[in-house]
Amino acid sequence: MRIAIASGKGGTGKTTVSAALASVWTEAVSRPVLAADLDVEEPNLHLFLRPVITEAHVANLEIPVIDAAACTRCGACREICQFGAVTILGDTPLVFDDMCHGCGACLAVCPVAAMSPGAREVGRVEEGAAGSIAFVNGRLRVGEAMSPVLIRAVTARVNGKLAALPESERPDVLLDAPPGVSCPAQNAVATADVIVLVVEPTPFGIHDFALAVEAFAPLGKPLTVVVNKAGEASPELDALCRRENLPVLAAIPDDRAIAEGYARGRLLPEMSPACRALCLDLARQLAALRPEARHA
């Protein structure tokens, strides 16, 4: 099964929860696990899991290359490009690589086949292992804006690793999603069976949590909630979860010792017996949402 750990807002504790789940998963549910960091703009899961990276692959975006001699300056590519990435200025056909989303429409509409596919590196996919935990992440090239391309490349790598194994040995997958609810986050949660939304019970946290619920609920996947930095009761958050029928699977206390441990790169289950019990319990609850189990 695949579990995406997402949130509407950055800094709520996605990576804390992802790393904690990865570290106790096999012990809790007796299944192998693969952790993938899809927050390719600022990957940080590796800081907690400390994997040994054994492979790295370049991820490219397909961009058009114009043969100026063959181009008739008809403007069909410019007309179809939604991002202003191809244009004709004066007599010069131009491609602005940074703005190209790689949709390929310009190549498809060019009536004289003056365009050919080129490549621009958007980042790298790295893979390795942290003990028994398989690990994959992506690193976006500095200055690059097209993170969904790399997120899909990381997901494809995860799929490839799974496909190489017989079904009985395939690990469960934990996806550490990027924050927010726009294209990167949508791409990250698209392949998940279950989504965990991490929320902190502050006004900003609850506001962005509501946006995340609105964005992810239409995907029709089970949505669950982990409250992080849970302090005083939050009637507003409780009401929202009740209204949207979202089960709260765990509440991580707002505890200075946890924050200090996090700052040192420690895993939540290592911090106290209570934290460990909470993580094991969360893993078991999530495993119980396995798609096959829901039909049983």
Next chain:
Amino acid sequence: MSEVVAVSSEGPTLDDAVDARFGRAAGFVLIDAAGGTRYLDNGASQAMAHGAGIETARRIAEAGATVLLTGVVGPKAAAALKSVGLAVVEGMEGRTVGQALAAYRQGKGA
């Protein structure tokens, strides 16, 4: 080709202020060699999510501009303007269109 100066502007006349933005300028006052002026509205670029600078470069190039006076030109717009051979003078904000034009003509004459 005779010189046509385009000045990014907040309004259609020589007395309007220079718009410090290029790609998202309200419009451009175009002044030909004989001193005749035209106004090119740039409202459509202001509404673009991205690519405003490139689109604006195309628009003024097609209108016949050969020189641009403006505040700041972004990197993509600069590449686009270079490809059509438009001369660019930045740092013209804080003046009226007429003052910017005079400053340019003086600088060129000197």
